[in-house]
Amino acid sequence: MTLPSQHRESVPDMPNRLGLDGIEFIEYATSRPQALGQVLENMGFRPVARHRSREVTLYRQGGMNLVVNASPDDARVSATTDGQPVISAVAFRVRDALQSHTRCMELGAWNVTSQAQAMELHIPAIHGPGGSRFYFVDRWQEFSIYDIDFKPIPTVDQHPEATAGMSYFGVVQYIGAGRSADWLAYFEHMFDFSFVPDEQRFGILPKGKLMKSPCGNFLWQLIEPDPWMDTDESPECLQRIGLGAVDVGAAVSALKARGVEFVESTQLHPEDRGALTRSALGSVSFELVHKD
Structure with missing residues (x-):
């Protein structure tokens, strides 16, 4: 698959009512986080931060954030077969996370109940295919969602270059x-x-x-x-x-x-x-x- 080329003639802008602006992170669920982490490091990703209260690790290279969720209390982790990792979520960058979630709910989406604990950031989400989730994130520029929920791994470059x-x-x-x-x-x-x-x-x-x-x-x-x-x-x-x-x-x-x-x-x-x-x-x- 590839992005279609630009045309010479003037084309009206596509509607973008959520203010969608790319992918903030993609999440894997697995009960074998070390094994998956090795695969990701071979692909050029580096672990840069760990969640403050859950068994979740943030990997990054260039502008790509990838989350490995191994929390035993997460149903998506428990549902994995033989520990095989699954893509359990995609987070979309949007103009306003709450408004985006509200609009999708009005259009018939199914809400995901927040599992955020005290002092954790609530990220609105809807259900996707096969038990996955679509998150809506509006903090990715001056401040990010990782500033609140994650602790940087000491001595690790927080912004490794992309392979x-x-x-x-x-x-x-x-x-x-x-x-x-x-x-x-x-x-x-x-x-x-x-x-x-x-x-x-x-x-x-x-x-x-x-x-x-x-x-x-x-x-x-x-x-x-x-x-x-x-x-x-x-x-x-x-x-x-x-x-x-x-x-x-x-x-x-x-x-x-x-x-x-x-x-x-x-x-x-x-x-x-x-x-x-x-x-x-x-x-x-x-x-x-x-x-x-």
């Missing part, structure tokens, strides 16, 4: 058979995403349907199961993270030097347009995509 300039490119969501129209309508209705025509496809995994965020900062890819698959064993979920890189080859080389393995076959192999890491811990993979 080969990588940044969040998008999220791949697996959906049920015949559910593309439903989910396209959901993201358009709820967040003002817009459909990307099928001919505007790049990268090495051009399946499914693509949507662009109203801010233009990231994409969302919806993939139905293949006809031969058992739909009972392919639940709807947030499947993997897309990372953008100006030079995919340079990113692949840098990650290989860290021990990251990539899928290589006659049909799929790293190239200038994109690459796919081999699945780690049974469920964690990253897609690299060329980004101008």
